Amino acid sequence: MRAKGKRASGMERRRARWGWAFVLPSLAFFGLFSFYPIFNAFYTSLFKQKLLSLAPPEYIGLGNYTYLLHSPTFWNSVRATAIFTACTFVLLVGVSLLLAAFIVSRKRVQKTLQMVFFSPAVVSSVVAAAVWLLIFDPRGLGNQVVNGIMQTPGVDHKWLASATMLQLSTVLVYFWKYVGYFTIIFIAGLASIPATLHEAARIDGAGSWQSFWKVSFPLLKPTIVLVSVMAMIQCLRTFSTQYVFYQAGAPRGPIDVIAFGIYNTAIRDHQIGRASAMSVILFCIMLFLSWMQFRVSRSDDVSYL
């Protein structure tokens, strides 16, 4: 009896060791390539440090942060990111919800339409940016289509030249790339709502419009909030489109989003300390959003009754 118990615990201990053995390699990895860089970012942000410089970094406390708070370039970055995120996010969430509702109502073509809207997912963001770059060319399809619809032949809409249009252009590219993705998430959300509820609503005399707003929409709210936070986090990380457009000669100011700003500060200006401070700020914003996402996901146990 005792021997058996001892053997069992011995086996358990052996199993526990194996568990650690399976987990340890990735834990070491995350330590080195996730946690260490975060702490390093906090630490470096307190120093005046130049890339490729042999001079020892000079401790300046919160100097980098106060510098950023007074730097018009940084605030421009914040503004560019906020504009991009707000526009893309509203478009993404609103349109993909609408599309999901429409697609679900057209059962016969649902599969085809899902594939169509999801198809930009196969091109990488740099390829997407390169294709849209030619579309936004003064001679490109962008002008042709808009002039065709608005009956304004020969007008150049300065897609990549005027500040507002440039911001709109990046939004259009991003929206194009991700709308299908979020549509599919919403379709999955709609599909999880029991059909009996719609039947019940129908018997109670609700029209399809009412059925959507009064049944689907409230039950979809958790999905909507979740998708919103996800879309926001995605938008805050945007970099490729802005980088490609800038490389092609577009002005940097209107599309100097924060990731692009970090890259420029570190690589072009060699200001590692300052770039680290920007990273820390971005990190805090994202952490707040993730925390919100977590809160929301915990409270979204929808009861269908």
Place this chain on the structure above:
Amino acid sequence: MSRTSRIGRREARTGLQGGGRAAPVRIVIWVVLIGMALYILAPLAFMVTASFMPARDVMRMPYPWISGSFYWQNFWQAIRGNDGHFMYARAILNSVIVATAITASTALLATLTGYGLAKFRFKGRRAVLLLILGTMMVPFQAIMIPLYMTVTKMGLQDSYAGLIVPFLINAFGVFLMRQYLLTFPDEMLDAARIDGAGELQIFFRVIIPNSWPAIATLSILTFRSQWDNLIWPLLVVQSEEMKTIPVHITRFAAEKFTDEGAMMAAAVIASLPMVILFFALAKYFVGGAKLFAARKG
């Protein structure tokens, strides 16, 4: 009018899944759907058609959608490059090496860790899980500069190792595999143990062969995100020889007198692997999006 027929008529014109809507609503729905479909498909169609046109046709107004030309030289030009050094071919090779290595290691390590967290009880398991999941909240853009300094300190800049090592595993993969393996029947594992199989043997002979759906989804997500990675190669790569596809394509955009036809040919080539994966494994692609939604659970 009898009550039944009234309900019947209502049924006929209502319901989210419903067939017979009022005509104007139906028209609006179709206009929106077709308009959006055109907005989505036109750039893709433009990319493909332009890749078979000489540059002067690509930028002609109005755009000659069906030009009848089959200017395959674009593809040769894209691969050969202006200087004849075949740098794009090299970039493709680099991207394949980097994305494949990262996908393989992520699939292996994420399954291993997910298995350890799902099926073994040990002290600190919860802490390990929370720690790993916590890294999902860390955006890459926020740690890329310190990471870049670390990689430089290790002497890995401008090398395959430098491109690959920071992405050997990701937290989402661990999360995905753990969720999947939580439901794995313990009986199978115990049976293998009774048959005298070692723990590593069980992992390779029982766990991996029975986790293909999850591994495939994870692999596609990983491969796609690496195929798409621009910012990290921009940081660590200095030489022409180490550039990956995204970095190479941005160079096209940066050139003042770029050959638009060749640029679209390069874009088509860059998209081919994803197109093939998409049509071969569409359900895992879409499954990935749904999993993302399921992350809330």
